[in-house]
Amino acid sequence: MPKVTMVQALNMALRQEMEKDDRVIILGEDVGLDGGVFRVTDGLVQEFGEDRSVDTPLAESGIVGMSIGMALYGLRPVCEIQFSGFSYHNFHQIENHAARLRWRSQGRFQVPMVLRTPYGGGVRALEHHSESRETFWSHIPGLKMVIPSGPRNARALLVSAIRDPDPVIFYEGKAIYRAFREEVPEEEETMPIGQSQRVKEGKDLTMISYGAMMRPTLQAAETLQEKDGIETDVIDLLTISPMDDTLFVESVQKTGRALVVHEAPRTLGPGAEIVSRLVEKAFYYLEAPVARVTGFDIIIPLFSRENAYLPNVHRILRAARKVMSS
Amino acid sequence: MPRKKITIPSKVESLSILNEKGQLDKTLEPDIPEELLLKLHRAMVLGRRFDERLLSLQRQGRIGTFAPITGQEASQLGAVAPLRDTDWMAPSFREMAAELWRGKAMESVILAYGGYNEGWPDEKEHNDLPVAIPVASQVLHALGIAWAMKYRQKDDVAMAFLGDGGTSEGDFHEGLNFAGVYQAPVIIICQNNQWAISVPRSKQTRSKTLAQKALAYDIPGIQVDGNDILAVYAASKEAIDRARAGEGATLIENVTYRMMMHTTADDPKRYRTDKEVNAWKKRDPIIRFQKYLIDKGILSDKKINTLEEDVKAEIQGAVDNAEAMMKKTIEPMDMFNHAYEELPPYTEQQRKEFEEELAEIGKEGNHA
Ligand SMILES: Cc1ncc(C[n+]2csc(CCOP(=O)(O)OP(=O)(O)O)c2C)c(N)n1
Ligand SMILES: [Mg+2]
Numbered sequence: 001m002p003k004v005t006m007v008q009a010l011n012m013a014l015r016q017e018m019e020k021d022d023r024v025i026i027l028g029e030d031v032g033l034d035g036g037v038f039r040v041t042d043g044l045v046q047e048f049g050e051d052r053s054v055d056t057p058l059a060e061s062g063i064v065g066m067s068i069g070m071a072l073y074g075l076r077p078v079c080e081i082q083f084s085g086f087s088y089h090n091f092h093q094i095e096n097h098a099a100r101l102r103w104r105s106q107g108r109f110q111v112p113m114v115l116r117t118p119y120g121g122g123v124r125a126l127e128h129h130s131e132s133r134e135t136f137w138s139h140i141p142g143l144k145m146v147i148p149s150g151p152r153n154a155r156a157l158l159v160s161a162i163r164d165p166d167p168v169i170f171y172e173g174k175a176i177y178r179a180f181r182e183e184v185p186e187e188e189e190t191m192p193i194g195q196s197q198r199v200k201e202g203k204d205l206t207m208i209s210y211g212a213m214m215r216p217t218l219q220a221a222e223t224l225q226e227k228d229g230i231e232t233d234v235i236d237l238l239t240i241s242p243m244d245d246t247l248f249v250e251s252v253q254k255t256g257r258a259l260v261v262h263e264a265p266r267t268l269g270p271g272a273e274i275v276s277r278l279v280e281k282a283f284y285y286l287e288a289p290v291a292r293v294t295g296f297d298i299i300i301p302l303f304s305r306e307n308a309y310l311p312n313v314h315r316i317l318r319a320a321r322k323v324m325s326s
Numbered sequence: 327m328p329r330k331k332i333t334i335p336s337k338v339e340s341l342s343i344l345n346e347k348g349q350l351d352k353t354l355e356p357d358i359p360e361e362l363l364l365k366l367h368r369a370m371v372l373g374r375r376f377d378e379r380l381l382s383l384q385r386q387g388r389i390g391t392f393a394p395i396t397g398q399e400a401s402q403l404g405a406v407a408p409l410r411d412t413d414w415m416a417p418s419f420r421e422m423a424a425e426l427w428r429g430k431a432m433e434s435v436i437l438a439y440g441g442y443n444e445g446w447p448d449e450k451e452h453n454d455l456p457v458a459i460p461v462a463s464q465v466l467h468a469l470g471i472a473w474a475m476k477y478r479q480k481d482d483v484a485m486a487f488l489g490d491g492g493t494s495e496g497d498f499h500e501g502l503n504f505a506g507v508y509q510a511p512v513i514i515i516c517q518n519n520q521w522a523i524s525v526p527r528s529k530q531t532r533s534k535t536l537a538q539k540a541l542a543y544d545i546p547g548i549q550v551d552g553n554d555i556l557a558v559y560a561a562s563k564e565a566i567d568r569a570r571a572g573e574g575a576t577l578i579e580n581v582t583y584r585m586m587m588h589t590t591a592d593d594p595k596r597y598r599t600d601k602e603v604n605a606w607k608k609r610d611p612i613i614r615f616q617k618y619l620i621d622k623g624i625l626s627d628k629k630i631n632t633l634e635e636d637v638k639a640e641i642q643g644a645v646d647n648a649e650a651m652m653k654k655t656i657e658p659m660d661m662f663n664h665a666y667e668e669l670p671p672y673t674e675q676q677r678k679e680f681e682e683e684l685a686e687i688g689k690e691g692n693h694a
Contacts, residue, residue: 033597034524057494057530058461058522086460089495124390124441126419126589128459267672296680297673301661303390303441308658308680314687 001183006176009151009184010040010116013158014078016188018048024162025070027054028063028080037082038118038177064090064115068098071113076162081117084171085128090115091136098167099142114161114168119147120212120263121310122175124303129174131300132211132264137169138241138273144193145241147171149214151182153238156191164193173212180215196244198251202231205320206251208274209261210237213311217261220316230324240270245277252278256287257323263310266294288326291319338538341561342551346609348617356560360624366407366555367619370399370612371630372637373423376432377586379641380439384590388649389439393420397553397585398517400611402487403427404558405515405578408566409485414453414471416464416486420517421457424487428454432644433651440652443661462492465501465514472505472512472575483511483569485562491522493536499543505575506543512575513565517552519584524597540577552580553611556618583609658684 004012017024026041032055035042045053056063060081067077081087098111121130138145144166148154154172161168199214200221209217214236224230233251237243252258258278260271271292278290293311300309343354358366377396383389395402402424406415415421415428422435430448437445438457446456458464468486475482492498493516505512516536520527533539540547546568550561558580565576583606587594594603619625662669662677669677 029522030524032524035596037523037591055525055529058491058525059494059496061496062494089460126391126459127457266676296662296676297670298662298665302438302443304652304656305443305658305661306441308684309661315683318683318687 001185003181004151004184005178005181006148006151006154006172007038007040007178009155009182010158010172011042011044012184013155013162014041014044015047017159017162018044018052021076023074023076025052025054025075025077026080027056027067027077029056029058029082031055031080036080038174040116040172041080060086060089061093064093064098067113067115068093068101068111071111071167072101072109076112078114078116078162081115083129084117084119084133085131087115087117094137094143094167094169095140099140102166103142110165111167112165114158114170116158116170116172118174118177119171120173120175121300121306122212124306125174127302130303130306132262132295134171134240134264135269138243138270142166143241144168144239145171146193146239147173147211148238149173149211149236150176150180152184152189153191153197153236155184156189157193157238159188160190160193163190168193171211175212176215191238194239194242194244196238196247197236198233198247199236200232200234202233202255204231204255204257205324206233206235206248206255206258207261207320208235208237208248208258210240210270211262213261213263216311216313216316220313220320223313223317224320228321228324230320232320237270243270243273243277245274245281248274249277249281252282253285256285258286259291259293259316259320259323261293261311261316263295265297266292267297269294288323291323293319334541336541337544337546338535338541338548340535340537340549341557342554343556343560344554344614344618346614348614348621350618350621354560356556356563358556358559362407363619364624366403367615367625368633368637369403369423369427370555370615371633372640373399373403373426374612375634375637376426376435376641377422379645380436381586381590383436383645384439389436390441391589391591392439393589394586395420395422397583397606397611398519399423400555400558400615401517401552401580401582402515404555405485405487405562405580407559408563410482411452412480412482414455414468414482414484416455416468416471416484417457418461418464418487418489418492419457419459420489421487425454428452430454432641433648436645436648437651437655440648442652442655444651444655462488462495462497462501464488465492465498466504468512468514469501469504469510472510472569473508475511476508481570483513483566485513485515487515487517489522490516490518490520490527490530490536491525492516493539494530499539502539502543502545502575502577506545509572509574511569511572513562513569514575514577515562516577516579517582518579519582521584521588521598523588523592526598535579537577537579545575545577547577547579549579549581552582553609553614555611555615582611
């Protein structure tokens with residue numbers, strides 16, 4: 001199996017779906033010749049032509065509104081919003097239409113579109129290029145919100161998102177686009193949306209994270225194992241909405257202790273929902289308060305202080321040890 | 327009920343005064359005092375050289391991503407030169423030369439591109455807005471400022487900048503429409519540099535010109551040779567004078583060229599040819615203006631050399647200052663500043679927790 005980056009894995013998913021299904025159309029700013037500013041759509045315009053990988057004028061509301069129309073007509077648009085920081089121009093198209101047309105038409109219509117967009121910090125970027133605003137999307141009923149954590153699950157989840165009958169927001173962590181490689185099989189792979197995954201098994205502490213934060217979380221898990229002898233059960237959420245709580249609830253029923261890591265601001269971040277589910281479903285098993293290691297409730301600073309803002313191994317370790325000692 | 331053509335009086339024009347060869351249309355030559363001409367020339371050279379220096383700093387990893395302005399010096403300096411201090415400017419992210427002209431320190435530019443929020447506010451107390459990255463969003467802010475100026479019965483104006491790509495955004499059209507409806511004293515400068523990252527002007531809109539977008543909103547629109555600083559100045563001055571006199575908004579399209587990459591993260595070889603870039607080199611705004619000034623007898627090769635030396639030293643001074651500041655300015659706690667007038671209790675608690683953490687683990691150097 002070839003070892004590829006997440007950018008290449010996503011490209012592979014798009015290529016294979018486009019080959020298979022002529023309803024799949026890519027559209028967005030610079031997705032054609034340029035291959036997208038992160039090169040996720042590299043080579044697709046050459047292979048499939050300008051009708052399948054469509055460079056649009058610079059207008060996000062236009063891109064998403066048009067995608068909705070295409071989806072209503074039976075196509076499977078995969079639109080790219082260059083940075084999630086610019087997806088607020090199209091917020092109303094998602095909240096007011098994409099997420100509601102099935103409901104509004106009482107099942108007559110559906111909007112099977114995917115909105116792919118890079119999110120998160122860690123790449124020394126300009127303002128609006130480092131935020132983590134998954135809460136905005138995961139609060140919208142009728143919409144799905146997926147965040148892969150590496151090449152292999154990114155590829156499989158993107159295929160599933162394209163085939164999903166409902167609109168999906170697909171966040172791609174900039175920090176992990178090229179940070180590491182994984183083996184990804186040439187044969188088709190899908191992964192169910194709405195299912196979390198256990199990536200490490202342990203009995204002492206449940207760690208729940210997703211996206212780019214899986215890396216520091218797993219690194220911390222290793223250190224805890226080696227230095228502290230703490231065995232962690234690590235859950236990768238993969239889908240933020242609809243949130244799958246089966247694994248992490250079951251895990252906490254076993255460990256009694258939990259820690260959530262995300263780079264989004266703390267207040268009303270996905271961690272708030274996770275903790276609520278634990279209170280609802282595992283309250284009597286909890287042996288310590290659940291900890292949240294998150295971005296702070298401030299705007300992420302420019303990159304000289306970015307590392308101070310983003311959760312890192314040290315902060316995760318510190319919080320984990322506190323949970324273990326209380 | 328006959329069917330007939332509706333004729334709409336067009337207020338759309340084009341303007342060029344100093345052509346590619348540096349030849350002047352005497353009848354259109356604006357009356358600019360010598361001192362201002364030389365000041366503009368210096369600002370163009372400073373803008374170009376500073377841009378080059380920023381690029382080398384970026385390539386050495388001493389600053390982060392930025393959007394070069396090379397080739398667009400006339401297009402932005404000619405536009406802001408007729409503004410007064412009490413006027414307001416709302417830049418996008420590619421108006422560094424205009425910002426320096428309005429009083430921004432080079433140190434601030436370096437600091438901001440170096441990843442320090444401290445670089446955002448201006449040293450000088452004037453009214454310009456910080457850089458706006460969400461394309462075209464600032465047009466509406468300038469419009470609102472202009473509306474407020476009119477409400478307060480001031481004869482000031484607001485000037486917004488955006489690019490050719492920006493004319494596709496709803497915010498641009500909403501701004502033009504509001505400006506027309508309210509006859510607001512706003513001047514919208516579109517720097518048509520032919521590219522929006524990899525998307526050429528021809529794919530951005532079917533319209534022949536960007537200036538003609540003004541027609542739909544019944545405000546004057548003018549397409550100007552943006553590499554001709556005399557034309558840009560003249561068009562901007564007229565628009566500003568009209569706005570001050572209560573005659574409303576203008577859209578100015580400066581036809582220019584983005585000589586460099588979109589930002590330092592971009593590779594233009596993927597989508598455009600050297601041939602195209604080289605053709606535009608011949609239309610360099612600085613060379614053209616220098617020829618005009620030399621013909622006028624107020625500039626010489628010798629003076630240019632002295633100026634270049636001077637500018638180089640000024641830039642070096644700014645780089646040294648900025649790098650010294652960056653060495654000092656790494657207090658991570660400062661990221662909690664300015665989020666609110668007063669930090670809410672739960673955020674304040676987070677700040678305190680972080681302070682404790684820093685005391686414990688910051689020593690290991692993971693927080694800077
Ligand atoms: C609303 C929004 N969408 C996308 C981007 C990403 N982006 C930054 S600059 C740019 C192209 C801008 O082109 P143009 O308006 O012509 O200005 P130029 O960069 O040429 O100065 C894009 C797509 C952005 N900053 N804002
Ligand atoms: Mg442009």
